[in-house]
Amino acid sequence: MTEIAQSSDAYTDNSRDGMTDLSAGEWEREGRAALRRVAGLSTELSDVTEVEYRKLRLERVVLVGVWTEGTAAQSEASLAELGRLAETAGSEVLNGVVQRRNRPDPATYIGSGKVRELAGIVRTTGADTVIADGELSPGQLRQLENKLSVKVIDRTALILDIFAQHARSREGKAQVELAQLQYLIPRLRGWGESLSRQAGGRAGGAGGGVGLRGPGETKLETDRRRISKRVAKLRREIASMDTIRETKRSRRLANAVPSVAIVGYTNAGKSSLLNALTGAGVLVEDSLFATLDPTTRRATTPDGRAFTLTDTVGFVRHLPHQLVDAFRSTLEETAHADLLLHVVDGSDPAPEDQVNAVREVLGDVADHQGESLPPELLVINKADAADELALARLRTLLPGALVVSAVTGEGIDALVEELAHRVPRPAARIDALVPYTRGELVSRVHAEGEVLTEDHIEGGTRLTARVHPELAAALSEFAANGSVA
Numbered sequence: 001m002t003e004i005a006q007s008s009d010a011y012t013d014n015s016r017d018g019m020t021d022l023s024a025g026e027w028e029r030e031g032r033a034a035l036r037r038v039a040g041l042s043t044e045l046s047d048v049t050e051v052e053y054r055k056l057r058l059e060r061v062v063l064v065g066v067w068t069e070g071t072a073a074q075s076e077a078s079l080a081e082l083g084r085l086a087e088t089a090g091s092e093v094l095n096g097v098v099q100r101r102n103r104p105d106p107a108t109y110i111g112s113g114k115v116r117e118l119a120g121i122v123r124t125t126g127a128d129t130v131i132a133d134g135e136l137s138p139g140q141l142r143q144l145e146n147k148l149s150v151k152v153i154d155r156t157a158l159i160l161d162i163f164a165q166h167a168r169s170r171e172g173k174a175q176v177e178l179a180q181l182q183y184l185i186p187r188l189r190g191w192g193e194s195l196s197r198q199a200g201g202r203a204g205g206a207g208g209g210v211g212l213r214g215p216g217e218t219k220l221e222t223d224r225r226r227i228s229k230r231v232a233k234l235r236r237e238i239a240s241m242d243t244i245r246e247t248k249r250s251r252r253l254a255n256a257v258p259s260v261a262i263v264g265y266t267n268a269g270k271s272s273l274l275n276a277l278t279g280a281g282v283l284v285e286d287s288l289f290a291t292l293d294p295t296t297r298r299a300t301t302p303d304g305r306a307f308t309l310t311d312t313v314g315f316v317r318h319l320p321h322q323l324v325d326a327f328r329s330t331l332e333e334t335a336h337a338d339l340l341l342h343v344v345d346g347s348d349p350a351p352e353d354q355v356n357a358v359r360e361v362l363g364d365v366a367d368h369q370g371e372s373l374p375p376e377l378l379v380i381n382k383a384d385a386a387d388e389l390a391l392a393r394l395r396t397l398l399p400g401a402l403v404v405s406a407v408t409g410e411g412i413d414a415l416v417e418e419l420a421h422r423v424p425r426p427a428a429r430i431d432a433l434v435p436y437t438r439g440e441l442v443s444r445v446h447a448e449g450e451v452l453t454e455d456h457i458e459g460g461t462r463l464t465a466r467v468h469p470e471l472a473a474a475l476s477e478f479a480a481n482g483s484v485a
Contacts (some may be wrong), residue, residue: 002259063096064132265354266314272406301420428472
């Protein structure tokens with residue numbers, strides 16, 4: 001296989017045994033594991049953040065879902081995925097129940113009878129949290145907490161919690177905070193004095209004087225106002241970061257560098273595939289939403305044409321609309337790409353559901369942009385973990401898809417060849433005699449274009465190549481007989 005250009009950042013870890021080189025992803029994985037709970041120890045720190053506390057003491061959770069449509073297998077798969085999300089967030093799953101209903105109960109989500117059954121399970125298992133496989137309304141959330149006497153969260157809050165733990169870049173943290181605040185605003189609640197009203201100062205008489213008398217503002221209203229201000233500020237910050245991304249994108253467009261966006265379901269192996277293709281060294285972990293921040297690396301086709309590979313955030317069934325809104329600027333990178341590399345987990349029991357979930361989110365982003373999606377190349381990953389019968393079924397279900405394994409390297413050569421075939425080629429063809437004094441133009445042709453023939457003669461370098469229009473204009477004065485097509 002022709003080598004693809006590799007680019008990765010490395011960090012150095014000083015240890016007693018010597019120097020060990022760690023990639024950026026390995027360094028981040030070491031940091032995440034540093035605060036894991038040690039079995040057999042009961043000592044708890046008195047001053048730790050919430051995320052650190054969850055890693056030291058795993059929450060004991062019970063899962064609950066409502067089966068309204070689809071098959072029983074799909075309902076069980078959704079609850080199993082919720083369990084993996086809970087484990088990723090730092091919880092220990094004790095039990096799970098599913099209620100068959102035409103639609104969720106508007107008061108308690110699962111109905112009064114199932115609530116009593118769930119309360120018994122919570123008491124028996126000693127759980128301290130209940131996680132619902134759906135988005136709960138503020139009323140449902142309040143009713144369940146009152147009846148179960150434990151903390152209740154929904155699928156949306158769980159995914160937001162995972163994003164808050166895994167966000168690393170300034171933009172990623174801002175996007176996650178925006179999504180969390182949008183989720184929190186309609187669910188603000190007050191107890192006791194937090195609903196008391198704040199009157200003005202006492203100058204001029206009781207109630208605060210002229211213009212300040214009256215009921216005042218409740219603590220709840222104050223919180224809502226402050227959150228709204230923070231949301232507005234975050235939107236401005238994200239918009240300014242989007243300007244930086246637009247500048248980088250316009251630079252790539254000016255240089256006519258083709259871009260490939262890697263999309264797919266969470267934990268489908270997108271980061272592993274990026275590492276296999278470019279040696280990027282990004283974090284790879286067998287967990288949901290292990291990486292959130294987009295990573296872009298430069299790669300080269302076997303015939304020498306440069307393009308970029310961007311690893312985007314993973315998707316999941318029922319991805320919270322707050323996240324889609326907050327990460328829209330990031331997801332829009334996919335709409336501007338020349339090719340979508342859609343990675344599918346070949347070892348998953350229902351990969352077609354994953355494909356549909358990803359296409360649904362991408363369709364929403366494209367509709368918002370008013371643009372059509374780029375061409376799609378389906379790649380079935382984790383061939384080493386899938387059985388032959390499942391792979392044969394996927395080949396029939398997804399015709400034209402390539403089967404690869406980012407771990408063993410199986411099928412990577414075929415994927416590289418297919419990428420070389422699918423990546424857009426430079427539009428202009430030029431036949432030029434470039435003087436030796438203008439060697440920088442020859443270097444640009446090699447870096448940015450596709451060299452068809454090259455010959456070094458007395459007058460300079462004779463080139464036949466395909467280049468982008470801007471470079472063709474720079475070479476036009478040396479074109480043989482004005483040969484630019």
